[in-house]
Amino acid sequence: MLDPRQLYDLAEPAYATFMERNAGRELVLLHFLDGFVDAGQVGHTLGQQVLEHSEHEPLAHFDVDQLHDYRSRRPVMTFDTDHWESLRPFELRLDRVVDRAGTEFLLLTGPEPDVQWERVSAAVTGLAGELGVGLAATAYGIPLGVPHTRPTTITGHSTHGNLEQDNALWLGRIEVPGSLGGVLEMRLGEAGVRAVGLATHIPHYLAAAPFGQAVLAAHRRLVDLTGLDLPDDGLAEAAEQNLAEINTEMAASAEVQQVVAGLEEHYDNSGVTQAVPSADEIGAELERFLADRDKREGR
Numbered sequence: 638m639l640d641p642r643q644l645y646d647l648a649e650p651a652y653a654t655f656m657e658r659n660a661g662r663e664l665v666l667l668h669f670l671d672g673f674v675d676a677g678q679v680g681h682t683l684g685q686q687v688l689e690h691s692e693h694e695p696l697a698h699f700d701v702d703q704l705h706d707y708r709s710r711r712p713v714m715t716f717d718t719d720h721w722e723s724l725r726p727f728e729l730r731l732d733r734v735v736d737r738a739g740t741e742f743l744l745l746t747g748p749e750p751d752v753q754w755e756r757v758s759a760a761v762t763g764l765a766g767e768l769g770v771g772l773a774a775t776a777y778g779i780p781l782g783v784p785h786t787r788p789t790t791i792t793g794h795s796t797h798g799n800l801e802q803d804n805a806l807w808l809g810r811i812e813v814p815g816s817l818g819g820v821l822e823m824r825l826g827e828a829g830v831r832a833v834g835l836a837t838h839i840p841h842y843l844a845a846a847p848f849g850q851a852v853l854a855a856h857r858r859l860v861d862l863t864g865l866d867l868p869d870d871g872l873a874e875a876a877e878q879n880l881a882e883i884n885t886e887m888a889a890s891a892e893v894q895q896v897v898a899g900l901e902e903h904y905d906n907s908g909v910t911q912a913v914p915s916a917d918e919i920g921a922e923l924e925r926f927l928a929d930r931d932k933r934e935g936r
Contacts, residue, residue: 638755638756638759639756641756641757641759641760641763642760642763643700644699644700644703644704644753644756644757644760645697645698645699645700645731645760645764646697646698646700647696647697648694648695648696648697648698651694651695651696651733652696652697655696655733655741655768656767656768658741659741659768659769660769661769662769663769663770663771663772664741664742664743664768664769664770664771664772665742665743665770665771665772665773665774665863665864665865666742666743666744666745666765666770666772666773666774666830667683667684667687667742667743667744667745667773667774667775667859667863667865668744668745668746668761668773668774668775668818668821669681669683669684669744669745669746669775669776669777670729670745670746670747670748670749670816670817670818671746671747671748671749672710672748672749673749673814673816673817673818674777674778674779674780674814674816675777675778676777676778676779676780676839676841676843676844676845676848677778677837677839677843677844677846677847677848677851677852678778678846678847678848678852679776679777679778679837679839679848679851679852679855680775680776680777680778682847682849682852683776683852683855683856683859684744684746686852686856686867686868686869686870686872687734687744687867687868688732688734688744688746689868690868690870691734691735691736691737691867691868692734692735693732693733693734693735693744694732694733695730695731695732695733696730696731696732696733696743697730697731697764698728698729698730699729699730699731699747699750699757699760701726701727701728701729701747701748701750703752703753704729704750704751704752704753704757705727705748705750705751706751706752709751710727710748710751712724712725712726712727713725727747727748728747729745729746729747729748729750730745730746730747731743731744731745731761731764732744732745732746736865736866736867736868737866737867737868738865738866740865740866742863742865743765743768743770745761749816749817749818750817754817754820755820755824757817757821758817758820758821758824758825759824761821761824761825762821762824762825762828762830765825765828765830766828770825770830771830771831772830772831772832772833772862772863773821773822773825773830773831773832773833774832774833774834774835774859774862774863775818775822775833775834775835776834776835776837776855776856776858776859777818777834777835777836777837778836778837778838778839778844778848778851778855779792779836779837779838779839780839780840780841780844781838781839781840781841782840782841782900782903783838783839783840783900783904784840784897784900784901784904785840785843785848785850785880785883785897786897786901787901787904787905788854789837789838789850789851789853789854789855790838791835791836791837791838791854791855791858792835792836792838793833793834793835793836793858793862794822794833794834794836795831795832795833795834796822796823796825796826796827796830796831796832796833797826797831797832798831818834819834822834833862835855835858835859835862837851837854837855838851839851840900842893842896842897843883847879848879849872849875849876849877849878849879849880850876850879850880852872852875852876853869853872853873853876856869856872
């Protein structure tokens, strides 16, 4: 493997100052990478929420040109009349963030790399070890046959300690397409970091759209798991408005009402702790979501 440290540039002197200020303290690392399964835009929204409502500054910038396939995801460019005006480049970076209680933590955001997953994981794991990360956490959405008219349920997973008892719906042994977030969780765990993830269950018929109720549920669970006082500015109001819009659209479609009613019946009759989708059902939903996303993005 090529030297993982050559994948990023440190933002000095901010990095050195941060290390000195937090020497001896176990830090929390949150990571939200765009590009794979994130039904309901849960992880993306949480990452943007933190950046928009918290004090933060970059500590490390990753070399996206080494990691990204521009043929699969293209950056936005602005053309004005007779010339190219600007390019909005992709950015994968590690930030220092301050929560509402004044606690510093780390945040990794940006596009999921298309290549060099093990090298990226080694780079992040190395930075985590150097900075003293004791807990790493993420959240994302997965499409499942659940109704939006019931509380959002979440499946937690962890490298240290069993979160099964906290899961509203327990999933057994399954095989799904991999993600860098999953690899990173495994590698951090092997390095001694307690790494946890929250798979937030999104109604399959809403998978391609933002789903505020799920974002709010994942936010609350992250706060409980990490102890961080993460910003929730506007999340409840956005979730309420989003739900009203969904119900308005549902009221105009008898077909959607029928689908939702069937999901409600299954949810209510099975009992939340027993309403376990099969591995085939989960795999089918993930494949359908990925295929629909690829069509929308013209892949």
